[in-house]
Amino acid sequence: xxxxxxxxxxxxxxxxxxxxxxxxxxxxxxxxxxxxxxxxxxxxxxxxxxxxxxxxxxxxxxxxxxxxxxxxxxxxxxxxxxxxxxxxxxxxxxxxxxxxxxxxxxxxxxxxxxxxxxxxxx
Amino acid sequence: xxxxxxxxxxxxxxxxxxxxxxxxxxxxxxxxxxxxxxxxxxxxxxxxxxxxxxxxxxxxxxxxxxxxxxxxxxxxxxxxxxxxxxxxxxxxxxxxxxxxxxxxxxxxxxx
Numbered sequence: 001x002x003x004x005x006x007x008x009x010x011x012x013x014x015x016x017x018x019x020x021x022x023x024x025x026x027x028x029x030x031x032x033x034x035x036x037x038x039x040x041x042x043x044x045x046x047x048x049x050x051x052x053x054x055x056x057x058x059x060x061x062x063x064x065x066x067x068x069x070x071x072x073x074x075x076x077x078x079x080x081x082x083x084x085x086x087x088x089x090x091x092x093x094x095x096x097x098x099x100x101x102x103x104x105x106x107x108x109x110x111x112x113x114x115x116x117x118x119x120x121x122x
Numbered sequence: 123x124x125x126x127x128x129x130x131x132x133x134x135x136x137x138x139x140x141x142x143x144x145x146x147x148x149x150x151x152x153x154x155x156x157x158x159x160x161x162x163x164x165x166x167x168x169x170x171x172x173x174x175x176x177x178x179x180x181x182x183x184x185x186x187x188x189x190x191x192x193x194x195x196x197x198x199x200x201x202x203x204x205x206x207x208x209x210x211x212x213x214x215x216x217x218x219x220x221x222x223x224x225x226x227x228x229x230x231x232x233x
Contacts, residue, residue, distance in 0.1 A: 004166075039224075046124040047159075047210055049222035063219045096167065107157045107212035107222045110169040110178065 002027045002034070004097045004113035012091075012120050018084040022097030022113060029078045030055045035100045036080045037109065038071060040093040048093075052104035053080060060104035087120045094118075125150065126211050126225035133231040139199040142228045144211035146192050150223055154214040156194040158187055161208040161227075170209070171196060198230075206232045 008020035020038075027034065037052035051061035053071045061069050070083040084091060094117050098109035127145040134140040144156065158171035169178055171187035174194065186197045194213075198205055211225040 046128075046226035047212070047224035049224070062221050064221075098167075101172075105214060105220060105222065107155075107214050107224075108169070108172050109157075109159070109167075109212075110172075112166040112168070114164070114166045 002099060002111055004099065004111060006095060006097050006113045006116040008095075008116060008118070010117060010119060012087055012118060013122050014088055014120055015086055018082070018087050018091060018118055018120070020082045020095055020097075020116065020118070021079050022081070024078045024080070029073060029080060030075045035102075035104045035106070036071075036073065037098050037100045037104070038082045039096045039098055039109065039112075041096070041115075042090070042093040047096075049107075050082065050084075050095075052100050052106075054104055058104065089120050092118065092120045124226035125215060125223035126213065128209075128211060128225035128228045130226065131229045131231065133233055134198075134201045135233045136201055136203065138201045139197060140201060140230065141198075142196045142209050142211075142230070144194045144196070144225050146194075146213060146223075148192060149217040150192075150213040150215040151189065151194055152192040153216060156187065156189050157212045158185075158196045159210045159212065161210065167210075201232055203232050206230055 038050040073080045094115040096115045098112040100106040101108040155173045159167045161167045174189040175187045210227045215223045
């Protein structure tokens with residue numbers, strides 16, 4: 001059974017780069033059956049799709065975040081990562097990793113990680 | 123401001139049936155499938171409904187989804203205390219470059 005777990009710093013300074021990793025267990029990140037994605041939820045607000053990646057390296061990004069986002073995959077560690085540059089307080093959120101079904105553009109996410117809170121503050 | 127509109131709160135008593143609405147437009151719900159998620163505090167969000175009205179294995183049949191035009195609904199029958207959670211809808215949006223969009227979430231309280 002596929003399981004996902006986020007990890008990374010809980011505090012990032014404004015203008016710096018937020019970096020998170022999602023470790024996959026119960027399945028291979030190199031499988032052509034899975035896509036891998038990131039979603040976030042700012043405090044008191046709804047969920048926001050950040051983007052997704054396929055094991056081949058193909059990426060799919062939210063147009064509003066595309067200029068600042070990089071999602072990458074490390075098959076040797078069975079992990080995928082998120083980098084968000086030039087962060088501001090508006091990037092403070094709980095960040096979730098999840099597996100979108102069927103395509104990198106799918107809203108069908110199953111399963112999800114538990115989420116990790118990242119606060120942007122000096 | 124979320125692209126999909128949900129009521130911020132809903133409530134019901136044990137055993138009741140409650141519905142949560144999700145309103146969108148022709149570029150998202152009107153032309154694509156709707157998905158529903160349940161979030162319990164401190165836990166991983168859980169897929170409840172996929173492709174408008176399909177339940178993953180393990181999701182009780184008390185949960186059901188429907189879609190009509192540019193709106194969708196999640197219904198929970200035989201309400202139980204453990205159903206108290208946040209519920210969010212999601213869909214693909216065909217506008218501009220395309221993206222996944224979510225509702226703002228509905229906090230369900232079991233009275």
